[in-house]
Amino acid sequence: MEAATLKDIARELNISVSTVSRALRDSYEINPETKRLVMECATRLNYRPNPIALSLKGSSSKALAVVVPQIANYYFSQAINGIEEVAQQRGYDVIIFQTHETYEREVAALRQALARRVDGLLISLSSETSTVAHLQEFQQHAPIVQFDRVSSQLATPRVVADNFAGAYAATEHLIKTGRRRIAHLTIQPWLSITQERLAGYRAALEQNCLAYDETLVRFGTFGPNEVGPLVDELLALQPPPDAFFTASDRLAVGCLAALRQRRLRIPADVSLIGFTNLTVADMLAPALSTVEQPATDIGREAVARLLDIIERKHRAAPPATVTMPTALHVRESTSLMDLTP
């Protein structure tokens, strides 16, 4: 049973293809009786409009491109989850591209998305990306919404977690519980999210009359075995830190492990709060306090913005930034992870 086309319906009813087309889109200029007949026949033949023909025709491809550094990452997979959910609901398919954190693959992904004539693009920048010419080029063809890792050089709507507030809340919580030397382990310094979190951390310190000490802040892409030495370095400071605030899942896990190996107790000796999202936090629960990133909501919100632009044909979308709230989950009181004999 091949897919039915307008032509099949037309042949069946001995009318023209254009009439069928119009009847199906409920054009006002079609005889109600004809409409009924066409509708009935369409249902009977299980007719589905061919989206490829529609795209060729030029109107819209009903497909969205999503470009992320990595799918196998809780944050991004949750974001894609939200994106796919809303997109499907509104009749759009989602085509996925990974950049693996390289500029080169980001460019390739955009080229591919362009070739596919997607109606819009959702992107979280690779950590290598520092120029946006490739995105500006893309923008001449279809609207873009940035999420999570965004660039202010690019005039598009942006949907991000409230990194500043999250970092502020975490830092302030640490201060309120008596911490004075709070280390901050974070990712690449040129990323928007890094800067915002750092700003929140710094603001909280300063609002609470604590000096910002740059020796307590470390940037990088730390591999699994690089966090330990780093924590050592920090603990060797005089005075040593009494708390850690980390900017990613991996950093939080590495830090947990390093602290444990050094026989430091949480929160007796040091406190630890990680910037992550609820699913990860639940897996580690409840040893780790977290600033929850609403990844799924960010995905949902981002795609909703994009679809609004696409459907209302607001090609010139306001480059507004939507900030999704983060939530501080403090879980230092008990540790279900105490599983040793």
Next chain:
Amino acid sequence: MEAATLKDIARELNISVSTVSRALRDSYEINPETKRLVMECATRLNYRPNPIALSLKGSSSKALAVVVPQIANYYFSQAINGIEEVAQQRGYDVIIFQTHETYEREVAALRQALARRVDGLLISLSSETSTVAHLQEFQQHAPIVQFDRVSSQLATPRVVADNFAGAYAATEHLIKTGRRRIAHLTIQPWLSITQERLAGYRAALEQNCLAYDETLVRFGTFGPNEVGPLVDELLALQPPPDAFFTASDRLAVGCLAALRQRRLRIPADVSLIGFTNLTVADMLAPALSTVEQPATDIGREAVARLLDIIERKHRAAPPATVTMPTALHVRESTSLMDLTP
């Protein structure tokens, strides 16, 4: 700068569209000089064939559909990771669909994939799916490869983790370390993966002269707060279990938490091994012993099979099952998760 078409090149060079088309695909019947000219012009105008027009023409859409229950799940996001990697490498785009574990959405996804004229389908069945008519229907249009959650009712290649061997190894390890009453917490009984794991568990027991006791085996979709009571139930048995073997991340985490709440120590009081994958294991490391599922490799392998079928036009692919090895990671010796004061 709109995307260049064959027509643009033809106009530029004052030749016909068909000549350009042939030159670009290096047809033997074209003057080498013309070819050179066309090639040069194509490069200059940055010509990319329009995949949409190609699909309409009927040959191939260079797109693959991936249908999974949930993207926001480590297993599936890693599998998609591998799929996207290989697909992109071989020039195919990946369109993602989630079923959210419902049959209805699975059917909708297939319909959508069909409408998109994808060249092939990679699917991991929803837990609600018990009939395969919708897949057989799809098969008449494009080849399918199943992975992870597969149905033997459907004649397609299958790529799965070696669930039997993994479960066998886990169970045997528990026995060798002195356990005699090994509980098995697992998912929906009708899923292929459930059955294979159960079979491995059972075989290991029987090979080691232990009776299979069905009161120690529990099936279900346990919510976060349902695992606790279940563990209680099991522990109330006479004699109680001295080990747990769980079939998913969530079950493992729930079980960890429940055991802890009951002040049971791992592995002093009970042992615990979960069926999961390395990334999750690393996050929980090293409180949890695991049977690692090679999710990324399964994705890579599955898509490679599919592309081979597509490109060699082996529409009648042998419904062979590829079994990817699992690995037992024992990590009971130390617990970095002991973070309490």
Next chain:
DNA sequence: TTGTAAGCGTTATCAG
């Protein structure tokens, strides 16, 4: 060796 024309499924324009 190159050009012409038909066709893929749909919509839009323009006649009837």
Next chain:
DNA sequence: CTGATAACGCTTACAA
């Protein structure tokens, strides 16, 4: 109200 016809970008007989 309905029907031809052209167009979207490309491939492929068939003609020249």
